[in-house]
Amino acid sequence: MLQGINLACVRGDRELFRDINFSVEAGCLMQVSGPNGSGKTSLLRMLCGLSNPAAGEIRWCNTPVRSLEGEYFSDMTYIGHLSGTKDDLTVSENLRISSALAGVEISFSQAAEALAFIGLGGRDNLPVKVLSQGQRRRVALARLLVCKTTLWILDEPLVALDVAAVQLIKEVLERHLQQNGIVVMTTHQEIDITASSKMQLHLA
Amino acid sequence: MFIWIIKRDLLLAVRRQSDVLITLFFFIIVVSLFPLSVGPEMNLLRTMAPGVVWVAALLASMLSLGRMFSNDYLDGTLEQMLLSPQSLSILVLGKAFAHWIVSGVPLVLMAPVLGIQYDLPFDALLVLTGALLLGTPVLSLIGAIGAALTLGLRGGGVLVSLLVLPLYIPILIFGAGAVEANMAGIAFDAHLSLIGAFLLASLVFAPWAAAASLRVSLE
Amino acid sequence: MAINWFKYSSPASFYTLAGKMIPIFVIAAVIFLVAGLYIGFFVAPTDFQQGEAYRIIFIHVPAAWMSMFLYVVMAFWAAIGLAFNTRLSSMFATAIAPTGAMFTFLALWTGALWGKPMWGTWWVWDARLTSELILFFLYIGFMSLQAAIDDPRRADKAGAIIAIVGVVNIPIIYFSVQWWNTLHQGASVSINQAPAMASTMLTGMLVMVLASWMYSIAVILKRVRVIILERESHSAWVTELQKKGAV
Numbered sequence: 001m002l003q004g005i006n007l008a009c010v011r012g013d014r015e016l017f018r019d020i021n022f023s024v025e026a027g028c029l030m031q032v033s034g035p036n037g038s039g040k041t042s043l044l045r046m047l048c049g050l051s052n053p054a055a056g057e058i059r060w061c062n063t064p065v066r067s068l069e070g071e072y073f074s075d076m077t078y079i080g081h082l083s084g085t086k087d088d089l090t091v092s093e094n095l096r097i098s099s100a101l102a103g104v105e106i107s108f109s110q111a112a113e114a115l116a117f118i119g120l121g122g123r124d125n126l127p128v129k130v131l132s133q134g135q136r137r138r139v140a141l142a143r144l145l146v147c148k149t150t151l152w153i154l155d156e157p158l159v160a161l162d163v164a165a166v167q168l169i170k171e172v173l174e175r176h177l178q179q180n181g182i183v184v185m186t187t188h189q190e191i192d193i194t195a196s197s198k199m200q201l202h203l204a
Numbered sequence: 205m206f207i208w209i210i211k212r213d214l215l216l217a218v219r220r221q222s223d224v225l226i227t228l229f230f231f232i233i234v235v236s237l238f239p240l241s242v243g244p245e246m247n248l249l250r251t252m253a254p255g256v257v258w259v260a261a262l263l264a265s266m267l268s269l270g271r272m273f274s275n276d277y278l279d280g281t282l283e284q285m286l287l288s289p290q291s292l293s294i295l296v297l298g299k300a301f302a303h304w305i306v307s308g309v310p311l312v313l314m315a316p317v318l319g320i321q322y323d324l325p326f327d328a329l330l331v332l333t334g335a336l337l338l339g340t341p342v343l344s345l346i347g348a349i350g351a352a353l354t355l356g357l358r359g360g361g362v363l364v365s366l367l368v369l370p371l372y373i374p375i376l377i378f379g380a381g382a383v384e385a386n387m388a389g390i391a392f393d394a395h396l397s398l399i400g401a402f403l404l405a406s407l408v409f410a411p412w413a414a415a416a417s418l419r420v421s422l423e
Numbered sequence: 424m425a426i427n428w429f430k431y432s433s434p435a436s437f438y439t440l441a442g443k444m445i446p447i448f449v450i451a452a453v454i455f456l457v458a459g460l461y462i463g464f465f466v467a468p469t470d471f472q473q474g475e476a477y478r479i480i481f482i483h484v485p486a487a488w489m490s491m492f493l494y495v496v497m498a499f500w501a502a503i504g505l506a507f508n509t510r511l512s513s514m515f516a517t518a519i520a521p522t523g524a525m526f527t528f529l530a531l532w533t534g535a536l537w538g539k540p541m542w543g544t545w546w547v548w549d550a551r552l553t554s555e556l557i558l559f560f561l562y563i564g565f566m567s568l569q570a571a572i573d574d575p576r577r578a579d580k581a582g583a584i585i586a587i588v589g590v591v592n593i594p595i596i597y598f599s600v601q602w603w604n605t606l607h608q609g610a611s612v613s614i615n616q617a618p619a620m621a622s623t624m625l626t627g628m629l630v631m632v633l634a635s636w637m638y639s640i641a642v643i644l645k646r647v648r649v650i651i652l653e654r655e656s657h658s659a660w661v662t663e664l665q666k667k668g669a670v
Contacts, residue, residue: 353568358571366567409591
């Protein structure tokens with residue numbers, strides 16, 4: 001469903017990678033690996049449509065992503081390095097607003113349910129600025145529970161999470177893959193996710 | 205979506221009221237500095253008043269432009285907005301509208317009080333407020349383009365003034381002109397109609413240009 | 424004879440082409456400049472109203488025309504670069520800006536020099552002068568925005584947007600300033616009704632316009648060459664040039 005054809009990325013004068021080809025089908029997990037500065041984040045930003053590849057093309061369901069625009073965005077969730085949470089808003093306001101931005105409006109009780117699942121139960125009405133790094137990460141990841149998208153693009157989703165949270169995210173990802181979702185992610189941590197098909201994309 | 209963005213930005217402004225107050229006090233201080241620099245001669249002040257209030261409004265509105273996108277840019281919310289299935293132009297329109305409510309409307313409400321300091325007649329106060337009411341949204345809309353272009357740049361705050369102030373000139377001319385015309389006893393409705401025309405034109409084009417700028421800045 | 428224009432849209436081949444074209448335009452610029460100045464200072468008659476001081480128009484008018492024209496050309500190339508992602512057009516826009524700003528400054532400066540003997544003051548808030556000043560601000564804005572952005576691709580695109588916004592606004596700004604000026608008319612002298620010009624004056628001015636054209640093209644081509652070298656400094660063909668000692 002998601003295809004990358006001859007992708008290349010240039011940062012400044014330097015070419016990070018070129019001729020990257022892959023094709024990911026439903027229910028497949030693609031892990032992008034490589035040393036620091038090899039272009040993992042750049043690749044993910046290209047895949048989600050934030051930047052354009054210097055060469056090549058990205059296709060979703062055989063149509064170039066550039067011509068899909070909004071249609072593609074409603075099939076895709078991207079969680080990047082930045083958590084996208086507002087310090088001055090409460091945990092549940094943050095979740096409700098970020099889901100609304102993604103096109104899914106949820107009620108306070110739905111938000112509370114998702115937050116309880118991700119381990120933030122009872123903290124719904126705290127402003128995000130009092131939370132720890134790991135808890136903020138959880139707020140960002142709670143979006144995965146309420147969105148109904150097929151393709152998840154996750155940049156280092158496990159950073160700052162404790163063991164219990166990593167286990168929780170692992171379960172969420174596995175469930176998504178079982179339901180024919182697609183996950184493209186980078187991580188430096190060893191994590192063993194069971195999926196019907198798995199791919200490794202190594203950037204040198 | 206439009207509503208969500210406005211609600212969110214207003215909520216954030218309520219949680220950080222100091223930002224709103226700073227803009228307002230900046231406006232008041234700038235207007236109050238003029239009598240101190242040119243002397244308390246009332247006739248002189250009365251003729252200067254429309255221009256002074258408008259220039260101060262321009263500067264105050266510009267001062268708060270930096271905040272329009274930069275906080276969202278730093279914490280990653282802007283990325284999410286760009287990846288939203290809804291049109292980015294609508295979203296920018298929402299943000300510009302929220303910016304106007306937070307930084308434009310207080311100026312409009314404050315202007316008559318400052319006009320009294322300059323001994324403006326009652327009619328002129330009304331025209332001044334009306335012109336500001338029509339003109340300040342244009343400042344937010346055009347400013348959105350500048351704010352989007354200078355996102356994340358070194359010295360972006362100074363740069364945005366360089367980019368945006370020349371584009372504010374027509375609004376300044378007709379905004380201050382309306383009040384002057386009224387004080388001179390000439391019809392002022394043409395001025396207001398022109399500001400209205402600018403408002404409509406910028407409602408159509410500015411969100412689109414600002415959305416394109418955001419995509420460029422985040423690439 | 425069919426010329427393959429697209430061949431020259433690649434920076435590498437354009438670099439060589441521009442190298443060959445620059446001397447031609449430099450020579451043309453010098454010839455027109457000498458001819459124009461000769462007509463302006465020795466052939467054109469003394470104006471019965473303004474005396475010798477009017478002769479500054481041989482620099483002032485071409486500079487003012489070029490300043491406005493170059494902004495439109497700059498916005499045009501920037502827009503082409505934005506729409507079709509052609510690098511060379513964006514480089515052209517970047518290269519035009521300093522020359523345009525220089526002509527704007529020249530027009531303002533010579534305008535002030537002309538104003539002193541004519542109106543007895545260096546500066547009047549005349550509609551044309553004011554618009555020219557605002558045009559100068561627009562050029563400065565474009566250049567500072569591009570200078571503040573490190574990534575050349577982002578600089579090209581951001582510059583293009585502000586140039587397009589500027590070009591849409593120029594007529595609005597011009598008419599509002601003109602209108603503002605008529606409202607406040609009083610102290611300043613109207614320069615709208617210029618007396619009919621002697622034909623040698625007109626010839627001299629047109630030759631000077633041609634000289635400015637040739638100069639602009641030569642300087643802009645040179646600047647584009649420098650920008651190409653800077654941006655392509657890591658590519659194979661530039662390294663080869665360096666080996667040959669051609670750069």
